[in-house]
Amino acid sequence: MATKSPRAKNTAQPQSLDSKTIKASIVQHLHCTLGTDENKANNHAWWKATCAAVQEQVLEGLRKTQRAHYLNDTRAVHYFSAEFLMGRLMSNNLHNLGLFETTDQALKELGVSLTDIMEEEPDMALGNGGLGRLAACFIDSLATMDLPAVGYGLHYEHGLFRQEIKSGAQIERPDSWRDYGNPWEICRPESIQEIPLYGYVETKYGDKGRIQKEWHPGTIVKGVPWDIPVVGYGGKTVNVLRLWESQASDYFNWDVFNAGGYVDAQKENVQAETISKVLYPNDETEAGKELRLIQQYFFCACSLKDIIRRYKRAHGDNWERFADQVVIQLNDTHPAIAIPELMRILVDRAEMDWDSAWEICTQTFAYTNHTLLPEALEKWPARMFEKILPRHLEIIYEINHRFLDEVDKVWPNDNAIKSKLSIIEEGNDKMVRMGNLSVIGSFAVNGVAEIHSRLVKQNLFPEFDQLWPGKLTNVTNGITPRRWLKACNPRLSELIDSKIGQDWPVQLDKLQGLADFADDAKFQKAFMQIKHQNKVDLAADIKALTGVEVDPNAIFDVQIKRLHEYKRQHLNLLHILALYRRLLENPGYAMTPRVFLFGAKAAPGYKLAKDIIYAINKVADKINNDPRVNQKLKVVFLPNYRVSLAEKMIPAADVSEQISTAGKEASGTGNMKLALNGALTIGTLDGANIEIAEEVGDDNIYIFGLTVEEVQALKANGYNPYDYYYENKELKAILDWLETDYFTPGKPGALASLKHSLLDGGDPYLVLADFASYSDAHKALDSAYQDSKGWARKAILNTARMGKFTSDRSIQDYVDRIWKLSSCKVE
Ligand code: GLS
Incomplete structure (x- = not known):
């Protein structure tokens, strides 16, 4: 009955801070960070001051963790997810640091109730449901188990809508979780990335007849990273959840601005900032909207650049060890665009030959499937791709072409199988199937419970299972017992x-x-x-x-x-x-x-x-x-x-x-x-x-x-x-x-x-x-x-x-x- 499974070896080691020190730190922040005092402070101010005091401990752990990972040049997992449903962080951070009781005591001595001030914290509702909450549980476990990991996602200005019930009916209101700032996050302007979109592709002929492709983007947006430290239980490892916010690129607006187009420049700003404005409120179904595809590309492109920058710092231009150091887990197909993006970087920018680039790609990515519902399997119109990501569409066609050659070797002249497995769904409106792209571009694919993984193999991707035995596997979901008990x-x-x-x-x-x-x-x-x-x-x-x-x-x-x-x-x-x-x-x-x-x-x-x-x-x-x-x-x-x-x-x-x-x-x-x-x-x-x-x-x-x-x-x-x-x-x-x-x-x-x-x-x-x-x-x-x-x-x-x-x-x-x-x- 009960299965035996490995467990994290940590036990929570309460930090050595006593309530007196915490009390002093909270009061100090009340005075010097918030500019108020014990008599004037309301619960919100107490909450913020307490967050600031706790964050000091968190950041100390973060610094030590980053140093250890750097010195050991560790292989790390990069969890790419359009959603991280974090909820509140104070109680979780206090428990994981082993500081809950001491802080409770410190606040009591100040005449403040920890339970009450915790209610001041808005939920970080940057997800729809199970899939997003799973990502949050996973990064908790990764830190707890001292595993080098980074979560990558989007810094939505508005998370999942706030629901009101009026005369029995649901009314949606905007979620403004960040109106008064988020005390847990740190902006990292030094790691800003610039992301191209739209435009056209130029074909050039280089040395020895080598064809080179150059993407001339129509616009560039800026990705600003916000880091949310993720404290493992026991407080030793503190990993990072890095969420990207979109902003207008200064570079892009400069000309318009100089030409006297102040208002136009502002318009561009608004457009660029729309990308990380709202979380799509759908669970399981996809809207097929242009903005959604842009969101996906935006955070994947920012994250890949970030990963590559870090890799290059240790390994220079030698790509040989990339797949040894980097594994990227795709949380559903939402980040699948990262596959052609990495190909683009390797082939177009690093001028690598296709086969070597593909080898690296397919040793880097792994994909989790979270649903069998047909309406939830993402498909994008090829024409939309062509408009937003013209070079990526070309790359997808090339991946598909080479893949279908492989299929032909196993099922010669079988057009039915080819059209089923193809990344491109033919028809009046050609579609790009992100599920097929994810399976083809990954070295492992998993379902999330035994029965689900069996159905993925038998009903959803049976031919892929035949083609690559062992690639499709199961990892049953789990929940973090730190938060959930x-x-x-x-x-x-x-x-x-x-x-x-x-x-x-x-x-x-x-x-x-x-x-x-x-x-x-x-x-x-x-x-x-x-x-x-x-x-x-x-x-x-x-x-x-x-x-x-x-x-x-x-x-x-x-x-x-x-x-x-x-x-x-x-x-x-x-x-x-x-x-x-x-x-x-x-x-x-x-x-x-x-x-x-x-x-x-x-x-x-x-x-x-x-x-x-x-x-x-x-x-x-x-x-x-x-x-x-x-x-x-x-x-x-x-x-x-x-x-x-x-x-x-x-x-x-x-x-x-x-x-x-x-x-x-x-x-x-x-x-x-x-x-x-x-x-x-x-x-x-x-x-x-x-x-x-x-x-x-x-x-x-x-x-x-x-x-x-x-x-x-x-x-x-x-x-x-x-x-x-x-x-x-x-x-x-x-x-x-x-x-x-x-x-x-x-x-x-x-x-x-x-x-x-x-x-x-x-x-x-x-x-x-x-x-x-x-x-x-x-x-x-x-x-x-x-x-x-x-x-x-x-x-x-x-x-x-x-x-x-x-x-x-x-x-x-x-x-x-x-x-x-x-x-x-x-x-
Ligand atoms: C979901 C599934 O519907 C859930 O059953 C599953 O627990 C969750 C995490 O694997 O993923 N898929 C999805 O699109 N939303 C979900 O919650």
Whole structure:
């Protein structure tokens, strides 16, 4: 059952700073950095002063780390990601530095509450969901494990939108996380890069008939790096997350400016600065917008220049060791443009022959696939490429041409295979397939959970797997237990410390030791009391945020993730409606009081997702205000779900909803966070749920629904949702209910789009097919909860058996299977 996996060897070594020193440093910053004093300072000022005091320690670590990496000329991984969903940094940095308690004490002595001032910190929401948060967990693990690593991404001025709920509907507001500065980041003007865009390519004939290509860009933008130090647990290694901000290049504007075109020059500024203005709010789907491709190229080009500058400092113009020193992990296809960009640098700028350049490229890049959803596999119109990156399109054609020659050797004259594997999708509007480019240009490709990687091999890229056996592999996702247990659930962490010692944050397998106490009445009581206390805290937050009162004695049933049909928040909603009906029809209906909690943002242009949010809120309004049922049933949609809200909800969850259609959720990581904090999963055999079930055991998880094979078979045989509608009376009644004005008085049909998507729309995610089985699983779960000892045992075993899902294990898998990196100790 429990797998053995390598672990980071660090244990948090509290720094030697005492509370007196920290206190003095905070006060000093209050006076000298913020120009205020203890009497005038508000929480925001205290927060900033405390950040500044902590940052002093962080920067000391950063300096030592950079020196150690430089002296050892280490091989490093460069994690290229369009998203890093960092959340807040103060608590994390304090815990990782081993300074949390001391700082808490120092502030207490100053009459200030650390918990309160931490609330002042805006989330760094530079990501959409799982993919971006995974990147954040990974850089935490990399630093913790003393691995030389740099995260590269975009310094968005506005992160993921702030969600407000008005009359039940989602409203998007800009996220202004940096309005009052970000105390954790440092601008590095000395490392600014200039990035060309647009223009045309000139063909020249050099010595010995050598053809040379010169790209004459139409414009140049400036990339300004902002460094966010990433503190490993134990505080020794401090790596860097380098995020690029776009600015107008001085060089470009100078002529316009001199010609008296002040206003025009300003216009250019605005255009250049648009590049890093906003995070695209889509998860899983791509907008196909020009600006998005420019964003991708901009941060990849800046990052490659940065890497090459550093490489050249140590190795001059000798490229031979480049792939020994540099590995670049592409987080999805978003940074795939880095492949032709490196080719351009090597062939056009370094004048290397194609084959040698390709050899370097394909030993440098590795690619992680995060989804099988066809709409999420990026494709760019070739004509858009031609306009923005004309030289890159030529390079892609050349890569493709040579690749198809290889394909022809294996499958001679097989045009069908060629057109399937080609980077270029032919048609009226030729498209560049970034997935194929990523596979062809990388030495390793991984999926993010066992089942997902199997489907990548079998369904998405089967011929690539045949062509290059062993290139496609699996690395199951993980989460950092520092943020997702130690920092967010201090009560439980303390209890765990008292039983198994303090190493578990870096050796999560040690949690297995808790299994010995799973039947111990005293431990069960302590464990469940902590859960209860966390629920009391969350209930207070719910009241403050929504006005809804919930009873902490009820089951807290939590579904928190992006809103998407495949994640099936509407399946959850249909079940809630079933419970509501059962209670109305039979007031004595036996069920444990339950609070259903949702947190979810919908992409602004995703109409049905927004309709589902609206439906949840309207149903919630009705149920919460219906005295016939509201002692037993409550529904709460918490607005503006984000990392810092997750940190409050997860420790308070009894039940974790992981109910995607089998085969659709590549892995999931919220499933891991919730189980780690003692929530029981109700879920399908999808993504990492399968591996969670293997770890925790069948008795400690509620699995329901169709398997991947059954989903495929049902679809192949012609799925008809009406079969379920007519057959299941309860289901029919619920769906019909949605068409009335019961939940939207005076507005009949306001929730009808949901019903239509499930019937006339063909129910693409098989909600109706899985409904009965889901409802049965809930019944089983409810009766299990009534046995409080049995439930406590299950909850404890969930926490005890989650060792596999530390992101340290994921990183160790990447190191062993893909990166071949060595750690570098920083003293
Ligand atoms: C995602 C998947 O949907 C998640 O299942 C996965 O856990 C995550 C990280 O691997 O990546 N893919 C995606 O485009 N967004 C995601 O969250």
